[in-house]
Amino acid sequence: MTTSVPAARQCRTTPPPPSMLDRMTLIMDCFYGRAVRLSIEDVARATRLPRSTTHRILVDLVRLGWLAQTPAGYCIGSRALSFGNDGGHGRLREATAASLHDLALRTGMVAHLAVLADADICYLDKVGGHFAAKVPSWVGGRAPAHSTALGKAMLAWLPPEHVDLQVGGAMTRQVNRSGRRLETLHQELARIRGRNGLAFERDECFPSVAAAIRSAEGPVAGISLCGKVDAQLERVAPLVARVAKEASIELFGERRAIRPRHYRPAPELPETWSPEAMNSLLAVGSGGNWM
Incomplete structure (x- = not known):
């Protein structure tokens, strides 16, 4: 469209x-x-x-x-x-600025806002305390979409053929170094959809959890929390999901996003969730199945 x-x-x-x-x-x-x-x-x-x-x-x-x-x-x-031609991304930053600061203050982790840019993600905002200086990301900087929680949170809501076009070439060039293959990525994206859009990345030096901000047409941006190696991502995941939901509603209204028919079903989920985190996650998704 x-x-x-x-x-x-x-x-x-x-x-x-x-x-x-x-x-x-x-x-x-x-x-x-x-x-x-x-x-x-x-x-x-x-x-x-x-x-x-x-x-x-x-x-x-x-x-x-x-x-x-x-x-x-x-x-x-x-x-x-x-170069600052943000294609309207100023509105995204404005809509999420307070929530990113709140996430960083409540968790002691680093909060990011990013959008897809070709095969990469492009960071629009980064909020955190002293720990933020140790995280190798910066506003305007980029990272491979297929190897970051932020990127996968957004890719999960694109049609599979769009994912292939968006990141397939980059993955082919990097497969010997990253060990990731396109089929494995599609399996990960199916699991993310099965978790109501929550994406985890634990192979990085700084593990993170992310969720997409979505309109009815698809993913628009992503929000993540990034922490130290021992970060308990499941405990903060519901907070990320809630902020992404609130930003989606503020920007695009209370409406269901379209889920294309050809999405593959989600396989069994390997992650272990605490009862508290799972209850919070279900509470986030209960009001209209927004993801």
Whole structure:
């Protein structure tokens, strides 16, 4: 599903500029607001550029990282994110800032907010005390989506073929080093959906738990808590789930997210939950099955 360009952006009365730099800027100006996804036709219509010219420039912008191509269309890329063109991510940071601070204060752990950027996650916010300086993440920095709790929390709510396109190439290049394979990742994502969207990563130096902020169309961002090696993730997992739910409702309203029919069923879950954590988790998910 693409997000069409509003009429105000389609009503160009002057001919397109001859300069390639001007044309690239004209195309980049089409990508505004939250989670915009545009097709080639959308961009060509908005800029009044020939379709062949539009396609050629889009290919170059994707290659350079200014834009990213997904099955849902073109969107803002990781390089544009790092230069402050956040594609509406300021609203995400505003909606979650207080909750991230509260999570960090209540748990003594480091709270993150991130979005998917090609095969990576891009950190939008990081909150924590003195311990935060030891965690090798920074606002604007990136990490592989397939090997982080934040990335997997978001990937779990994408169609499998979208996951393959998003991270398959990166995993193929890194498989000898990471030991992870695409089929194993899909099994992990099924388990995450079986846990109402909670993703755990215990193989990192700093274990973490994450959940996705979701609209009816799919994942928009992710929130996580990251702690020391002995962190009891199950105890704080319900807090992460609750914050993600509240942010989803604030941003997109109280509505169920669509669960595609072709999602694979979740296998048996290997994690052991404390009764307290499980009760809290069930309480979070009881009001309308939001995840």
